[in-house]
């Protein structure tokens with residue numbers, strides 16, 4: 001299996017970000033709130049502003065994009081960051097891409113001084129929940145309605161929490 005590298009995208013990478021993001025929305029519409037048809041029409045400024053708003057992490061193998069994730073801040077929770085928009089190219093699933101992306105995301109959050117990495121995931125998204133549990137995220141009591149437009153009413157997302165102290169060296173203040 002080829003080596004996987006993860007790098008943070010900059011505004012100059014907006015076309016690459018756009019193409020991977022649109023591929024994710026097209027391939028896994030049930031996993032994301034946003035819709036491919038809406039984002040496909042957006043101008044360059046939409047993508048450059050979006051890259052700047054959060055840390056965008058791109059996984060590559062042999063110079064080709066194989067996965068993406070984002071890390072952003074959490075309203076009213078300065079000690080936490082959140083992971084979102086996680087997606088791995090289907091042919092690469094089960095090969096460590098998600099682990100490499102989330103490790104980079106946790107390192108990013110720890111370097112920002114955060115103590116927790118939160119991840120909101122659909123309770124029906126078995127593979128994503130299994131991945132997050134295997135990585136070390138713990139389920140919390142927080143739930144919210146799933147915001148995916150095409151899903152039937154009643155589906156939920158659960159907040160999973162990764163404490164950054166143990167593996168990523170950022171312990172909460174006493």
Ligand SMILES: CC(C)(COP(=O)(O)OP(=O)(O)OC[C@H]1O[C@@H](n2cnc3c(N)ncnc32)[C@H](O)[C@@H]1OP(=O)(O)O)[C@@H](O)C(=O)NCCC(=O)NCCS
Nearest residue numbers: 028031085086087088093094095098126127128130131134
């Ligand atoms: C979620 C996602 C990023 C995980 O990446 P991945 O490469 O598939 O993850 P892995 O294969 O490393 O881990 C998945 C785990 O689920 C298990 N699994 C595989 N298929 C499964 C299924 N259908 N149901 C439940 N668990 C499953 C695997 O055995 C593995 O568990 P393990 O680590 O204990 O062996 C990827 O599946 C994906 O891009 N999905 C579509 C987009 C998405 O749902 N994103 C999350 C919402 S933001």
